Amino acid sequence: MKERKIGMISVIRNEHISSGKGPEFLSEQATAAAHRIHKGLAIYQPTPLVKLDAMGKRLGIKAFLVKDESKRFGLNAFKGLGGLYALTCVICRKLELDVRRISFKELEKSEYQAMIRRMVFVTATDGNHGKGVSWAAGLLGCEAHIFMPKGSSPMRAQAIRDVNPKAEVRIMETSYDDTVRYAAKMSEEQGWYLVQDTSWEGYEEIPAWIIQGYTTMVQEACQQMEKWQLAPTHVFVQAGVGAMAGGVAGYLANVYKGSRPKIGIVEPENMACIYQSAKVDDGAPHEAADQKPTIMAGLNCGEPCTITWPILRDFADWYFKCPDEVSAYGMRLLAAPEDNDKKVVSGESGAVTAGLVAMLAGKQEYRDLKQELGFDEDSVVLCFSTEGDTDPEHYREIIYEGGLQYE
Numbered sequence: 001m002k003e004r005k006i007g008m009i010s011v012i013r014n015e016h017i018s019s020g021k022g023p024e025f026l027s028e029q030a031t032a033a034a035h036r037i038h039k040g041l042a043i044y045q046p047t048p049l050v051k052l053d054a055m056g057k058r059l060g061i062k063a064f065l066v067k068d069e070s071k072r073f074g075l076n077a078f079k080g081l082g083g084l085y086a087l088t089c090v091i092c093r094k095l096e097l098d099v100r101r102i103s104f105k106e107l108e109k110s111e112y113q114a115m116i117r118r119m120v121f122v123t124a125t126d127g128n129h130g131k132g133v134s135w136a137a138g139l140l141g142c143e144a145h146i147f148m149p150k151g152s153s154p155m156r157a158q159a160i161r162d163v164n165p166k167a168e169v170r171i172m173e174t175s176y177d178d179t180v181r182y183a184a185k186m187s188e189e190q191g192w193y194l195v196q197d198t199s200w201e202g203y204e205e206i207p208a209w210i211i212q213g214y215t216t217m218v219q220e221a222c223q224q225m226e227k228w229q230l231a232p233t234h235v236f237v238q239a240g241v242g243a244m245a246g247g248v249a250g251y252l253a254n255v256y257k258g259s260r261p262k263i264g265i266v267e268p269e270n271m272a273c274i275y276q277s278a279k280v281d282d283g284a285p286h287e288a289a290d291q292k293p294t295i296m297a298g299l300n301c302g303e304p305c306t307i308t309w310p311i312l313r314d315f316a317d318w319y320f321k322c323p324d325e326v327s328a329y330g331m332r333l334l335a336a337p338e339d340n341d342k343k344v345v346s347g348e349s350g351a352v353t354a355g356l357v358a359m360l361a362g363k364q365e366y367r368d369l370k371q372e373l374g375f376d377e378d379s380v381v382l383c384f385s386t387e388g389d390t391d392p393e394h395y396r397e398i399i400y401e402g403g404l405q406y407e
């Protein structure tokens, strides 16, 4: 499909959008078990949905909403939703328990513990997913092996160790995608349980559980918006492998059906595999064309998740790729909001959607694109700030030392 570059933003409009139902595994019924498992945790609280009234007013839209996932389970990112639910499903399968009836707490019973403690979990991660898996395994006293790609932040590695004393964390010399292959190989060789947040041919069930887990944050956002009598007209979601974005898009298509919001998928320009797949437009997933470093570590993935690519192919309205400056702009806007708007601590992978929306709606050079998007006084725009300051040093550099200013 045709791509356009406007200012620093590249965009593709989806020419083959589906008006059909979302996938069955992301229906309200199919995701109910994941929501129940999360809500049964003692630590559970819905994360805040922050309504940025002053910013919305300045941008000329009805509501600008940011779901603050830095508050999720004390993990500073949304990813634990997927890791915890998938790990629960893996254990239930092993113990022949019904995940639709059990609570996570019941797994702590001594009759189950002997078997569970022998289970070892493994994953590859750029930080947040590994922390979620490590944490969930730690809650049940299990060992976890976490592999991180070359260049990963040592602070993020330490954060993974901190949530589970039995976590072994190693920073590798390989790319994210090769680190995933290594974790899969180790799982086969060692008999460890691979809980990976992306899928490939033959490895689809566990990622599907992870994706179902992510929908808890979408369900909460829908309920929170309902209290304000708002329904989203536009939802912007960032993509690494696209598992989270696919979960959001598929679930929203099921919840809102014919009146579903417009969806924008947002990636770093140097690592945009969903964008590239849309551009090639042969229906199949494709690797990112350019693969260079980005500050958006959570989005630093070159190969799409095979389960969610078809959802993003059929249900996303636009695909965007942007430079790191857009993320830095979003981080600052959310860190120092206007008037009485509430501050959101949003990290590199969390803030790119808010940065993009603010640019598209607020800057003159994007006025034609703003019109194409249909941003106006009736627009209710929802973004997911999927992480907080998961790399605190870098966060400070961007916020307080003005790193990565755009021209």
Ligand SMILES: Cc1ncc(COP(=O)(O)O)c(C=O)c1O
Residues within 6 Å of the ligand: 077, 078, 079, 126, 128, 129, 197, 238, 239, 240, 241, 242, 243, 244, 245, 297, 298, 299, 301, 349, 350, 386, 387
């Ligand atoms: C903070 C954050 N946001 C978004 C994503 C993207 O998720 P996905 O890889 O499912 O596209 C990640 C992935 O690690 C992440 O850590």
